[in-house]
Amino acid sequence: MLISIDVGYSQVKAMSQNGKKILFPAVKADIAHDPTVGMFKQLGHNVKIKTFNSAQEVLVGEGALRSLNATTTLTREKSAEIHDLFILTAAYLCGAQGRVDVAVGLPLSYYRFQRQELKNRLQKINAHVKVNDGPEKYISISNVEVFPQGVGLLLSDGLTLARSGRIAVIDIGFYTTDYLLFEIIDGSPVPIPELCGSADTGIHVASRAISNKYQEKTGALAPKFLLNQLISGEPVYFKGQALDFNMELDNVLKRSTELITQEILAVWSQQADNISQTILAGGGSVLLNRYLDFPNIYMPKDPVFANTEGFMTMMVNQQAVANDN
Numbered sequence: 001m002l003i004s005i006d007v008g009y010s011q012v013k014a015m016s017q018n019g020k021k022i023l024f025p026a027v028k029a030d031i032a033h034d035p036t037v038g039m040f041k042q043l044g045h046n047v048k049i050k051t052f053n054s055a056q057e058v059l060v061g062e063g064a065l066r067s068l069n070a071t072t073t074l075t076r077e078k079s080a081e082i083h084d085l086f087i088l089t090a091a092y093l094c095g096a097q098g099r100v101d102v103a104v105g106l107p108l109s110y111y112r113f114q115r116q117e118l119k120n121r122l123q124k125i126n127a128h129v130k131v132n133d134g135p136e137k138y139i140s141i142s143n144v145e146v147f148p149q150g151v152g153l154l155l156s157d158g159l160t161l162a163r164s165g166r167i168a169v170i171d172i173g174f175y176t177t178d179y180l181l182f183e184i185i186d187g188s189p190v191p192i193p194e195l196c197g198s199a200d201t202g203i204h205v206a207s208r209a210i211s212n213k214y215q216e217k218t219g220a221l222a223p224k225f226l227l228n229q230l231i232s233g234e235p236v237y238f239k240g241q242a243l244d245f246n247m248e249l250d251n252v253l254k255r256s257t258e259l260i261t262q263e264i265l266a267v268w269s270q271q272a273d274n275i276s277q278t279i280l281a282g283g284g285s286v287l288l289n290r291y292l293d294f295p296n297i298y299m300p301k302d303p304v305f306a307n308t309e310g311f312m313t314m315m316v317n318q319q320a321v322a323n324d325n
Contacts, residue, residue: 001101002312007086011025011026013305016096024060028070031046046058047088051128058085080121087104092134099142104146104147119146122141124141125139145311149171150196152314154169154189155309162276165275166276167277168279170279171306207226211227280303281307
């Protein structure tokens with residue numbers, strides 16, 4: 001079975017070869033006792049994982065997002081424990097059982113140095129996994145393909161590329177933004193290496209800024225995932241009063257877009273004048289695309305899953321070539 005998994009700093013995106021897609025917040029939390037014993041709807045996924053020398057039971061996803069002991073990762077290198085937990089959860093939800101091949105991605109700036117280490121570690125994963133009320137399944141990762149984020153985007157479903165000029169790819173995530181510039185040569189995109197890279201600027205800038213606005217308005221620390229609440233349209237209350245952050249959120253998103261744009265143009269400089277098409281991807285692009293000022297902006301049908309789809313296409317193509325040889 002082939003599974004493509006994009007473990008982001010904010011969300012985990014995964015899809016199986018048959019097209020099934022899985023999405024959940026990249027958050028875990030300890031299991032808390034439910035005093036109502038299941039009388040009300042439970043959010044997220046109760047995940048049990050058993051390996052040769054360890055066992056754990058944790059809450060993953062939406063339920064964890066609302067937990068007081070929610071844990072995520074915003075460091076340059078994701079915690080192996082959390083990252084692998086999300087990999088196994090996503091694989092299970094995609095229908096994995098037994099031996100599976102997995103495709104994953106890394107930000108461009110980390111790809112060269114972390115690719116082999118990540119591949120080696122993931123290929124050692126094997127565990128018995130149970131999610132919610134589903135059956136326990138043994139999952140063993142037999143082969144791993146690691147791809148640079150952004151590159152896979154050009155192979156995402158239904159993407160129409162410009163036939164000439166330069167194509168800009170901007171993949172806005174929570175913690176990083178990948179940017180790539182391609183030259184169309186003989187009808188195919190060819191990357192310009194010195195104009196491709198990653199910036200440690202993403203939606204986390206907006207998250208931090210809106211939390212500061214909350215503190216200015218209330219004098220209290222902001223809820224841990226305030227930005228998520230505002231984006232989803234969920235009301236925010238303080239001492240029984242609903243708070244209006246519409247203007248603050250708009251300003252924060254505009255400013256975050258300006259910072260991302262400055263980071264990219266500092267590298268591209270005048271080369272940006274020759275762009276014929278700009279392709280956006282990542283969850284951040286859904287939030288910021290209306291503020292971005294790049295030529296001929298184009299978004300895939302599903303920008304959140306664009307990289308995941310691209311990883312799957314590249315993995316299928318690589319295996320087809322290997323089988324032919």
